[in-house]
Each structure stands twice: as structure tokens, then as C-alpha cells.
Amino acid sequence: MSLINIKINGKELQVEEGTTILQAAKKVGIEIPTLCYMNLHDLNIEHNPGGCRICVVEVEGRRNLAPSCVTKVWEGMSVKTHTMRVLNARRTVMELILSDHPFECLTCAKNGNCDLQKLAQDLGVREIHYQGEQSTYKEDKSPAIIRDMDKCIMCRRCETMCNDVQTCGVLSGINRGFTAVVAPAFEQDLIKSPCTFCGQCVAVCPTGALTERDYTNRVIRALADPTKTVIVQTAPAVRVALGEEFGLPAGTIVTGKMVAALRRLGFDKVYDTDFAADLTIMEEGTEFLDRLSRYLNGDKNVKLPILTSCCPGWVNFFEYNFPDMRDIPSTAKSPQQMFGAIAKTYLAEKLGVKRENLVVVSVMPCLAKKYEAEREEFRVDGNPDVDFSISTRELAHLIKQTIGDIKDLPDEDFDKLMGESTGAGVIFGNTGGVIEAACRTAYEIYTGKTLEKVEFHQLRGFESVRSAVVDFDGLKLNIGIAHGLGNARKLLECIRNGECEFHAIEIMACPGGCIGGGGQPLHHGNTEILKARAAAIYKEDEGKALRKSHENPEIIKLYEEFLGKPSSEKAHHLLHTKYFDKKKRIYIEK
């Protein structure tokens, strides 16, 4: 790479060829405001359509202003980033954007956490000189995501996530000019599109155009109802991210304070989805070992690899995109649904509560979980196994509205019966975690030996598609891991074409796994936050006395008292599911 000499605001500097003005300015501490621009460094996602025109700067010799996010430097370039011409342009463009944006900040889900709001502040916009018609679109309310396109500013970040990263191809620009907006094809509702509800679009939306479907009102009503017993389960990735909403550094583990907060909110019992994750390992691990041994014995009816099935975004993805391969994933339900199924049978009996009076709430880093909870197959006589799923962000809002903060709360423990978990359950939150947890248990069952070193470092990391070999006492198992649906697609196509051979594959829909889920506190493009969360997950695992799912005493008890053994008929009935060919369900409304 050759070095290039440029000048920014009079400062001379050398940067590598191919650097943009924005990057170069950052090097010398000059901040140029941006809006549509997004760069998720470690995930190799750079979004710079040059559409918002907020980051424009003056380049000597150029007739018009240059968008700094996408204009590369050239030898001898002289740039001015904050001239009056530039400030006037930025402010005018901002006024234009605001003139076509509803003034609903007070009731907007993104109030206080909105890139547009913050930028308007930073640019000192106090008056909107250009008022006029505002564009309006129909609201689209799916079980997981709400699209309120009146608030869309056409930054197109969601499109990059949906098309380039996740390869779902649901969102794209439609219409022209003033009525241009991002929408599914033919302006259909999300529920009628192949949307997986992974929520990555929501995670990057700078405004309130894409938000999660908020279930906190329903939860509050349930908690206020004296006839209901309301219990809650919390996913592993929540405890390492919730603190961020209260100003704690990313990666702070707040498990105990979160439990305390949930108790204070009035939940009758506070349980752990990690318990259900351990249960998932028992079922999925057993299924894997069964398929593996039949495969090794030459049974031609058995297909490998086995694919994990805990991620509901991923399940939606293959139901839409790879329905022909839907017999490969494990039939084990996700931890959320396993928890719900056990809670409304085993636990209800233990607590002496009727199914219809037991309300199961889940706190998830995920939006697809909301959709999953509403699936028909996860209901008994219309009563869902999981009543409401709320995101990490929604829980934070709820706490802020009631308790205020979590920092001063004492550390408390989960309730008994479904609150005990092992480190294996915890690492479900990271990419590679489910398969590592499965290996810990499967190894011991398969080899009959004790696994001394529980960490499988070869399965960890941030690389988008990884493969590793795990040694089961001489039996070499090929493991594949992908996070992000675009990467999952690559891996699946590879399997379909018979180009790669794996025994087992873990797939998570979101970049980084659940810690980067669509329901997590917004990272605003800072991937250091994701890394800190991932590290915290492994730290939590290390701190656990028990680190293998099959050693969880509550799991052992559950099988003894209720399920019999893994993969028993009862276990199958409650803990396994089936998948559908949804390719045919994508239809166009006349």
C-alpha cells in the first residue's frame, strides 16, 4: 500500500491509499458527523451509500461538496471539514430530513437513543425552515418487529443487513422520489415476506422506523393480575448486556442484580433459560449421538451433519430458503420453548398452578423469539408455552420505569427447580457456544470418560465461518460454525452441493451469536462492545462450579421425576418439534 499526502483543515498527514476522507479525518481527531454511514469493523460490514449527505466536506478544486464517507483521498488532496458552506449544507440537509420526520419524539421507542435526534442536537438545529408535506406509510406490525416507515430516513442500513449480511432479501428501496421508502417487495407486511425476524435491521436502524414489538404493557398487566402466577426466564446473553443500559461498561456481568430487579418487578419466580439450555444439550446431544452412531454403523437412512436448532431466526431462515434440507436440523426445541413446555407441565404441577393461570415471560436478546413464542405448534389448546417474550432493551425500559437503576441492587440467586444451570448453558450466548456445550456432554457419554479440559478453544472466535476438529478419543469429528445468516447460507449451499463434510454444525442468525442479537442494547456500530459481551460469557462459564449440562442436578431431577430419560417418548412430545416448508407460504396479496 502506498502512502498518500493530504491536508485536512490545514493539517498535513499521510494515509494509506484507499482511505476515505472520513477515516483520514478520524486519524487526526477530526470528527465529521455521519448519519447513514455504518461500519461494523470486525464483521466486515461497511455501509456507505453516500445517501444522507450529512458528512459532506469541501474538497479544493471540486465543484460541489464531497461525501466524506465514500470519497477516497488522492495525492495532494486538500479538505476542509467545517467551513461555513459545509455547516450550512449539513444543517439545511438535516432540516430537510427532519421536515419529513414525525415530531413524535416523546412517545417514540427510540427517544433518547436515536441517531437522528442526537445529530439534530449536535448540528444545533433549532428551527425547521423547510416545512411541508410529510410522507406517510401504512404501519406494519408483525409479532416481532414493527415497521413505522413514517420515521424512515432512507439510510438503507437495514437493507445492507437484510440483503448483504443476512441474505434474506426482504427489504429494499421501493417507489421513487419523495415517496421512496424501504419495504418488502410490493409493500407487503413482514409477516407475509420471508423475514426471519432476526432483528438485525432493528439493531442498526438509526431512528424509530424499525423497532421491536413491545410486550412490556402485556407483561405489566399480567404482573398486576392477582389471579396469575407470573414467572420469568432469562437468556444467557441478557446478563452480559443489560448493564450497558444503565451505564455500566460493556461486558459487565449483572446476573444477580438482574434477578433482584425481576423479583422487584413482581415476578413470582425468576428462572434461568440456561437451565433449559442444559436441557437442550441433553436432548440435542442424545439425538446427535444416536444419529452419529447409526451413521458410523453404516445406516444409509441417517443424514449428517446435524444442525443446531436453538436459534429461531435460523429456523425461519431454513424453512424459507432450504426447506428441502429441513430433515437435517435437530428436532430439539430451542431453550426458550423447552423452558415453556416444562414450565407449563412439570413446574405448574410442582407449583400447584393451573396452566391457564401460569404466565411464562422470557427475556431474550432476540426478536425472533417473539415470533417463535407465537408459533401455532408451541401451544396447547391455544395457550402458548411462552406467553410473552421481551427483549433486553424492553426489560431495561421496564426497570428504568419502576426501580430506576440496577447498580445498587443486591446480587440474588435464581429460584429453584428451573434456576440451576451449568457453564455449558451460559455459553449458548456466544457463537460456537452451543456446539461447545454439546461436545462437553457428548464426549463424556460417547467415550465414557471424564472430560478434563472443558474448553474447546478451536470452536471459539469471531470468524464468520469456522471449521474445527474435535477429538472424541480417537474419533475425529468435523464441526462447522457460522454466525450471520449470509454465512449460514454459504455453509448450507456447501453441504447441499456435497462440497463439505461435517458431523455437526452450529448456526446462529446474528453476527456474534445471541450477544449480538436484535433485541440487545444498541451497539451503534461499535464491535468492541460485542467482543466484551463475548468475553463476559466465557468468564461467567469459568466461574461456574458445574460446566457440563448433564451434571446439572435440576436436570437430573427433571429426568428422574418427570421425563424419564433423554429422547424418551415424553421428552419427544414436550421437547421436540417439526419444521415446515415455508417457501410456498411467501405469497403476494392481490
Add this chain to the structure above:
Amino acid sequence: MSTVKMHLLVCGGTGCVSSYSPQVAESLIKELEAHGLQDECKVVKTGCFGFCEQGPIVKVIPDNTFYTKVAPEDAKEIIEEHIIKGRKVDRLLYTDPKKQEHVPDSKHMEFYKKQIRIALRNCGFIDPENIEEAIARDAYSALGKCLTELTPQEVIDIIKKSGLRGRGGGGFPTGIKWEIAAKNASDQKYVVCNADEGDPGAFMDRSVLEGDPHSVLEAMAICGYCIGANKGLIYIRAEYPLAIKRLKIAIKQAMEYGVLGDDIFGTGFSFHIELRYGAGAFVCGEETALIHSMEGQRGEPTVKPPFPAEAGYLGKPTNVNNVETFANVPPIILKGAEWFSSIGTERSKGTKVFALAGKINNVGLIEVPMGITLREVIFEIGGGIKNGKKFKAVQTGGPSGGCLTETHLDTPIDFDNLLAAGSMMGSGGMIVMDEDDCMVSIAKFFLEFTVEESCGKCSPCRIGNKRLYEILDKITQGKGTMEDLELLRNLSEVIKDTSLCGLGQSSPNPVLSTLTNFWDEYVEHVTEKKCRAGQCTALKKYIIDEEACVGCTACARACPVNAISGERKMPHNINQDICIKCGACYEKCKFNAIFIK
């Protein structure tokens, strides 16, 4: 030996076709056959003559008699009088609007006198559906010369030396564009012809494609030879069915004749051309948007660089030129760079095709040398303003050009002068306005178009143009303030300064140029609530002249909103607060007692 002594050229351009020129041709053939003259006199359906105002056109060769507004019923008279007896049909001859005299042939028509036809050389002359007629006029000889006598670099040097600049609007030197594409190494390159002509009222490219498709095909192959591409794509809007039909015929014939396809002239050079249809989005005339549209993506521009010459269609080096640019290439190769550069001004060489429209006598298509003045174009070629009205302004460069005034009439037309005057060459639209045109409404009209046609990708164009339109509308409604005029100017400048592509970078031109050149008219609208041209309905005032009113009550009964009051046989009165300016009273009054202020 051919026994044909005379030709009847019937215009087969879209304009004349829509006024029944195919039926005219049919009738002429029938009449010739009825008189047994079919072997001596041939009817040829040609491309556009450019004189669209007066179509359908029939031209008689060799005497150049130019018949206008010919109807199928006129065929008998033309054949019997002119062809047989040698007497011209006077009533069908063109009448000069100034001298009020019939003009015997096209050589004496002011419309053609100052034109130099390079791009349009074959339009109105040959049958575009017959490759042999094109070949008889040297089609594909330039390609032959390039392939057999010149190296690609030599051809590029000729184009560079000729000074040819892009005719699509940008005015980028064509030779340099080709050179850049040639230098970018790749296993596959493409030549794209931009035939997505979208300016309202413009039909330069359509006429070339309808009248002389081979000139474009040949030039694309020459370009392919220069840059190292063996594939050409023509992006043409689906609303040009006749041009598409003729292109398809031309490509098929060229393939059959071996002047396109594999191993052309046995030189080993292959070139294939395909058509791609556009859905009629104006922005797809912008080259990056055009390429995305061809790829099946949303027709939206992307930031340049990378330029198409680096990464264009399917990421491969691509050279995009406009139809008219291509049409200039073969004559340059055949006649030489010096010949071409001898025409025009210092920095704008050759000719330019313009579509004359608006309040001008000779509406149509013209090709004139660069450097000609607006006065010559409007008052000589164009025959002056319709109905003897006073010239007010001319808008050049399509919907995002600027409005020029009387003071610019003697400016020589070229790329740089038009830019300096606050307008642009664009693709060659030229709309003439007279004293009855309100300049605020004109600006609003053009903005309405750009608002509609913005792709919506960048904020200043998407929202800014809409706001410009709204402010202009407010002014024409009589609700504008002086602050609005300041906002108009600031917003226009910011949109130009910050928009992503050429559309937004030029769309405020009609506003800025009218603000500069017709400031008084804006101020009148705002402060006096007056539209001097009487175009702004909301600013019209219908007033009853008390002296003339006899109190017949006809107006009051006609008023749909009961704005008129008055006793019978007493002068009536219009309540301006209620009046919706529908004009019903004005129409009804038999005593001329109602006037408009």
C-alpha cells in the same frame, strides 16, 4: 439497371406516424400503381425530417419539394399533378411564417438553411429498415477502416483529436472516456449505448435510432474495438417501440451482412449487440443508475468513483455513451478529426441536435453547428415566436436546465457558455417561452418533473426538491413571503452542492436561473400578489366594471360559490374572499363588464 427516376420520401418518425404517415405512404404507392409508375417512382419510408410541427412530411427527390401536413387523400393530387405533370401542389408547400409565401423546396427553407447534419445525416433520407440504403451511404465503412487500417489507439486518437464531447449532458471528452476504458484491463468489457432519453419534449436520440440505427450500431462496434469489448448493450426505454423495432431489424440485418457478430470482415474482431429495456425512470439516464437497472437492481445512482470505465456493468469496465455521441463517430473516422473540429467553437466541436419546443413556430428537431447563437436558432431556424408574441425566455438542457433571457440571445451556444449563463447543454432540449408565460409557474413545472423523477436515494434531492416545489406553489398561490425567496435560493444552492448525482445537482437550475433573471416577477407574486402573465389562477382577480354592468344577474346565477351579489338592474359585485377564480362569470357576461386583473 434501375429505372427509378424519382423518390417520394415519407417521414416514418414517431410524430408523423401518429399523424397517419404510413397511410400516406400506402396511398402514394396505390396511386403510383394505378398509373403504372411503380417502377419509375419509389416510395421510401424514412426517419424523421425534424420538421415535426408540419407533419406528415413528404419530400420529392430529386427536386427536394417539401410537402407538409400531407393527408392520405392528397396522394392522388401529388401523383397526378407533380409526378406526372411536373406541377408542384402549391397548397401542400410550406408557408414561410414571416414572408407568408410558399417555399418551393427544402433548400430554400429557413429551417434547414443553417443546419449541418452529421448525427442526423441519414435521417429523412434512407429507409432505416433496409441496411443496403445505409451501406450506400457509407454505413460500416468507418468500422471497416478501423478494423483493417487503424489500431485501437489510433482510432482513440482520432476521436480525441476531433474534440467530440458527450452529447448526453455531461460533455465529457469521448476520446478520453474510451482511452480510460481501454486502459483498464479485464477479461470482459462492455460498450453501453444510453438511449434512455427522458427529458420531456426531447426526441433527439429516438430520431437517430428510428432514422439511422446503423450509425449507432457501427459506432458501438468501433468503440468495442477501441476499448477491447466484444459485447454491446443498448439501454432503451420501452416507450420507444418504433426505435426498438428498427434496432432489432438493424441488428438482425447487420448480423446477416457480417458487419456485426463474429469475426467481422475476417479480422478476428467480434462484436454482439443486445437490447435492454428501461421502464421509463428519468434517473436511469444517469450512467451508474442505468448500469444498476441493466443488472436488475433498483435504478439508483451510486457515488463515482468508481466510474463505469473502472467498474461498470457486472463490475466490468464499461464505456457508456449517448446515442447522439455514437452517431457522430463514423463520419469522424471517415472524414477525419480535422473536418469535425473545424466545425464549432474552441472547446465544443461539431454539431448539436436540439429539440425545439414551446412557443415557437417551427417546432421540431434541428442539428446546428456549435457556436450558433440562440437568436439564430429561435428566430431563423425556429421561425420566431408563435402568433407574433414577444420572446421572454428560453430553457435549454431539459428539465434541469436554466431559463435564459433576451440578454443571452447572442451568446454562441456551446457547453461552456451555457454553463456560464446558468443553464446547460443537457441532452438538447430547447423550450421557448413568450410573454404569456409566468416564470414562477415555469420553474414550478420543471420542479414537478424532478420531484417525480428523483430516485429518492439522497436526502437533498428526495426532500429538497419537494420543498422547492412546495415553496414555488405557495408563491403561485399568492401566499409567498420575501423570506420564502431567500429560502428558495439557499435550498437550491444546497441541493446543487450536496446531491449525489447529476439529477439533484442540476434540478434547482430552473429556480436559480429564474430567481436571477426574473427576480421582479417573483417579487410581484409575493408583494403585490400579482402574476403579470396571468397564469397563476389564484392571483387572478375577476372584477365587475360598475359602469358596464347592467345588472342582468347572469353572472350571479353562473357563479358556483355564490360570490356575486347585487340587485337586479343594479351593478353587481364579486366578493374576492369567496371567489374561486373559475371564470364562469367572465364567460357568461354579455356586456364585457367583467375583467381580469
